[in-house]
Amino acid sequence: MQKGATTSMSTTPSPGADAGPPYDIERGRENWGSRLGVVLAVAGSAVGLGNFLRFPGTAVNNGGGAFMIPYMLSFLLLGIPIAWCEWTMGRLGGRFHQNSAPGIMYAIWRRGSAKGVGALALLIPVGIYMYYILLEAWCLDYCIEFAMGGFRQLFAAATADAGTATAVQQAVIAAAKEHQETTFGMGANGALLSSDRTIWLVLACFFVNFVVIYQGITRGIEVFCKYAMPLLIGCALIILVRVLTLPKIGTGLGFMWNPDWQALRNPSVWLAAAGQIFFTLSLGFGVILCYASYLRRNDDVVLTSLSASSTNEFCEVILGGLIVVPTAFIFLGAENATASTFSLGFVTMPAIMHYMPLGNFVGALWFGLLFLAAVTSSLSMLQPAIAFLEDGFGLGRRSSVALLAVVTALGAGLTAYFSRGALALDYVDFWCNLSMILVATVTVLVFGWVIGIRKGMEEMNRGADFPVPRFMAFVIKYITPSFLIIILGAWFWTNSGDYLRGMMPEWRADKAERALYVGPATEHFLAQELSEEAAAVEVEKLLGTTWSHVDATKLPDWLPPADPNEVAQLRTDARVDANVARFVFIGLLLFFLVLLVLADLACRNRIGRLIAGAEADDGSLQEFTP
Amino acid sequence: MMCALLLAVGAEESLNAAGWVIMLISVTFVLSLTFFCFWRVLRDSGANRASDDDPVGRNS
Numbered sequence A: 001m002q003k004g005a006t007t008s009m010s011t012t013p014s015p016g017a018d019a020g021p022p023y024d025i026e027r028g029r030e031n032w033g034s035r036l037g038v039v040l041a042v043a044g045s046a047v048g049l050g051n052f053l054r055f056p057g058t059a060v061n062n063g064g065g066a067f068m069i070p071y072m073l074s075f076l077l078l079g080i081p082i083a084w085c086e087w088t089m090g091r092l093g094g095r096f097h098q099n100s101a102p103g104i105m106y107a108i109w110r111r112g113s114a115k116g117v118g119a120l121a122l123l124i125p126v127g128i129y130m131y132y133i134l135l136e137a138w139c140l141d142y143c144i145e146f147a148m149g150g151f152r153q154l155f156a157a158a159t160a161d162a163g164t165a166t167a168v169q170q171a172v173i174a175a176a177k178e179h180q181e182t183t184f185g186m187g188a189n190g191a192l193l194s195s196d197r198t199i200w201l202v203l204a205c206f207f208v209n210f211v212v213i214y215q216g217i218t219r220g221i222e223v224f225c226k227y228a229m230p231l232l233i234g235c236a237l238i239i240l241v242r243v244l245t246l247p248k249i250g251t252g253l254g255f256m257w258n259p260d261w262q263a264l265r266n267p268s269v270w271l272a273a274a275g276q277i278f279f280t281l282s283l284g285f286g287v288i289l290c291y292a293s294y295l296r297r298n299d300d301v302v303l304t305s306l307s308a309s310s311t312n313e314f315c316e317v318i319l320g321g322l323i324v325v326p327t328a329f330i331f332l333g334a335e336n337a338t339a340s341t342f343s344l345g346f347v348t349m350p351a352i353m354h355y356m357p358l359g360n361f362v363g364a365l366w367f368g369l370l371f372l373a374a375v376t377s378s379l380s381m382l383q384p385a386i387a388f389l390e391d392g393f394g395l396g397r398r399s400s401v402a403l404l405a406v407v408t409a410l411g412a413g414l415t416a417y418f419s420r421g422a423l424a425l426d427y428v429d430f431w432c433n434l435s436m437i438l439v440a441t442v443t444v445l446v447f448g449w450v451i452g453i454r455k456g457m458e459e460m461n462r463g464a465d466f467p468v469p470r471f472m473a474f475v476i477k478y479i480t481p482s483f484l485i486i487i488l489g490a491w492f493w494t495n496s497g498d499y500l501r502g503m504m505p506e507w508r509a510d511k512a513e514r515a516l517y518v519g520p521a522t523e524h525f526l527a528q529e530l531s532e533e534a535a536a537v538e539v540e541k542l543l544g545t546t547w548s549h550v551d552a553t554k555l556p557d558w559l560p561p562a563d564p565n566e567v568a569q570l571r572t573d574a575r576v577d578a579n580v581a582r583f584v585f586i587g588l589l590l591f592f593l594v595l596l597v598l599a600d601l602a603c604r605n606r607i608g609r610l611i612a613g614a615e616a617d618d619g620s621l622q623e624f625t626p
Numbered sequence B: 001m002m003c004a005l006l007l008a009v010g011a012e013e014s015l016n017a018a019g020w021v022i023m024l025i026s027v028t029f030v031l032s033l034t035f036f037c038f039w040r041v042l043r044d045s046g047a048n049r050a051s052d053d054d055p056v057g058r059n060s
Helices: A015-019 A035-046 A049-061 A064-095 A101-109 A112-147 A150-158 A165-184 A198-214 A216-244 A249-257 A261-265 A267-280 A287-292 A302-337 A341-355 A359-393 A397-417 A420-461 A471-501 A505-527 A532-543 A564-604 A606-617 A619-624 B002-008 B017-044
Strands: none
Touching: A035 A216, A035 A287, A035 A302, A035 A359, A035 B017, A049 A064, A049 A249, A049 A267, A049 A302, A049 A341, A049 A359, A064 A101, A064 A249, A064 A261, A064 A267, A064 A287, A064 A302, A064 A420, A064 A471, A064 B017, A101 A112, A101 A287, A101 A359, A101 A420, A101 A564, A101 A606, A112 A150, A112 A165, A112 A198, A112 A341, A112 A359, A112 A397, A112 A420, A112 A564, A150 A165, A150 A341, A150 A359, A165 A302, A165 A341, A198 A216, A198 A359, A198 A397, A216 A302, A216 A359, A249 A302, A249 B017, A261 A267, A267 A420, A267 A471, A287 A359, A302 A341, A302 B017, A341 A359, A359 A397, A359 A564, A359 A606, A397 A420, A397 A564, A420 A471, A420 A564, A420 A619, A505 A532, A505 A564, A564 A606, A606 A619
């Protein structure tokens, strides 16, 4: 097989050609140039900020070392089987001349629901891209800031008047937090768009992404990932050596890895582990389906999939698990080492560099590697939509790239505009994550029950370097779907309440007003020598739960009512936030409906003809036709 | 300053035996899997690839 070249599928007219425009792809079909290339491209898609920031934060908050037990079980029972299913279905879709989720799902499943799931799998990467491009620009911004010595000046100015070590630490954290809020435009809607530098960096990242994606699979994504991934891992290894040679690193590692066995009794820990595996491997994302469709019919999927997953785990467990939390703990203590993903990445990590020897160099290296991880991921988010425009409507590369650039620029612009509290970003993330679990569940069910587990496993083992163990058939048919349905239900149950209530203006206004009283009330109860937990219970008795309305006229004497003007302003802002949350939901819903209509149109026309042509060319595909 | 901060957390618990075991098992498992996969990928790269002319595939 010729390497590094695009190969052409059939150019012979088929019966399907009579029904309309030629069914065959005149431009020829792209294939991956090498197996290492596809492994690094898929690993690049999966390795992102979640590996270096989300994983350590989740692990340390869910039992430390004990978290690795549900995590590894989820990897074996959830991660690897779903990845194998997606790779197999993607490669099978490629045989039907399909590279996008709607086409692949329709070729295999021939139902209206297939178009819906395909449209959802198309929405997810494009939706996530609309905020991921901002994260990418922020990583680049921080990298440049460290390289130019900007953080050194910032921290020097902030700590000029601080006397004690504790005061210095507080000043550094406060300065890092303020810098993050300014860079992210979290203070007010529109702040990000009026920033001096960040918006230009967003445009630069946008430009780089689309230039690479325009080059195509082999010359664009594959070449970029072949250089970016080793560079990323190299940077991380340099930082890892620096971290592991810090004095007292044992305490940091102890904080991260010492197991709290009691945590295993908590179901939420198991859910967190399954969720982490699910999101880190980019399952249900539509990207694996798309990337795998560029494989040749007898290319291995078993080892290739496992290689991409293991590369992701290498970055997550070894690089992510040994760098961030241990370092954060030894320099800044437990409170800052257990912060949220965003705070850990963009407040704690910059603050750490203030203390670390060669901090500017390590800081630039750290944010440089995060930037590379973000670029390799964002590239993968664009390809499914481009493949859909090409396959579904016969658009050329240039037209499909241009059209997608306009759509994503519009979406990213709106996400950037509604930057207050990173609310729009948070809501897009929530709805996309929920959709991912749904798509993965349907994908595994289609594999096990529509294709059929016997045929599915045969197709999976076609050209495989080693056969998939037989018990995996049972796992894929019964255990993984059950596991996914439980995750879907539990995840929706635990997360949806706050997000749905957050779309109600009055609920959100009540929550904002209540937050004004929480601080003084907690201080009051702590002063009575109650523990933090007991104080929290007393606060809830006094003020109600998080979303309760506080009646200022019924507050005790020791808790004076807040300034009415301040309350009015807070409630107004909260109502705006709720409307932004609604806007995001309605926007995504409309976008989904548009994609659904487009998927339906494409499946009835060009995609349908391409599938018919593929079946006419390759009789063996008939066995996969429902 | 760095030493002062490091001493301040010196009283915290260091990596204990269970932590060591879990960390080593996790790291070894992931490293072994990654090296095994890449060894096979690089060994087979190009030379041992199934051909489109072979409709059955090696393991079918």
